[in-house]
Amino acid sequence: DSGVTQTPKHLITATGQRVTLRCSPRSGDLSVYWYQQSLDQGLQFLIQYYNGEERAKGNILERFSAQQFPDLHSELNLSSLELGDSALYFCASSAGGAGYMNTEAFFGQGTRLTVV
Amino acid sequence: AQSVAQPEDQVNVAEGNPLTVKCTYSVSGNPYLFWYVQYPNRGLQFLLKYITGDNLVKGSYGFEAEFNKSQTSFHLKKPSALVSDSALYFCAVRDKNTDKLIFGTGTRLQVFP
Numbered sequence: 001d002s003g004v005t006q007t008p009k010h011l012i013t014a015t016g017q018r019v020t021l022r023c024s025p026r027s028g029d030l031s032v033y034w035y036q037q038s039l040d041q042g043l044q045f046l047i048q049y050y051n052g053e054e055r056a057k058g059n060i061l062e063r064f065s066a067q068q069f070p071d072l073h074s075e076l077n078l079s080s081l082e083l084g085d086s087a088l089y090f091c092a093s094s095a096g097g098a099g100y101m102n103t104e105a106f107f108g109q110g111t112r113l114t115v116v
Numbered sequence: 117a118q119s120v121a122q123p124e125d126q127v128n129v130a131e132g133n134p135l136t137v138k139c140t141y142s143v144s145g146n147p148y149l150f151w152y153v154q155y156p157n158r159g160l161q162f163l164l165k166y167i168t169g170d171n172l173v174k175g176s177y178g179f180e181a182e183f184n185k186s187q188t189s190f191h192l193k194k195p196s197a198l199v200s201d202s203a204l205y206f207c208a209v210r211d212k213n214t215d216k217l218i219f220g221t222g223t224r225l226q227v228f229p
Contacts, residue, residue: 056214
């Protein structure tokens, strides 16, 4: 158990809908990262938050947004869903910050999103 | 820009033989390098990391990795492969500007009995 919790584990929804994926980081971790993994694809970095602030943005579509709350949990919102958005969405957390570059990130089990 | 490359999509090895999964990096300054493993329908699990010091890093499940600065490589190795090692392996480098992890494209390791 990595200590990173993602809910839900599975999500099936129709095109055009909106969903919210939730991530609770490991206790004490300030950085949260979101990644997308499509079928047989690598990990595409979406966005990172550090202590409530957006830290880095990757190839995240405008239809997607995220936030990190004061209790450090994070949510990824996906709207106007398309078939191509079907993927595994991973959240990871790490201690974060300049003094913790040598620490590894821990991943949740992922949310499998299927858009039909 | 910092990046890692995994030149092999798939590596096949017989059980009991040594295995190597390759990774090269492109980083300014000293790199922070990581290996992760992903089993089917699971999240990524941390295997090992190189930060500084000894070029041979030992990690979980009998894996080790060799850091080579002159060749800008960080290859994952195991002396004797197990069928249960079959999985998807990712190399990653820490982005020093944001601390996010930048992943390679992954290498599928298949160990045959």
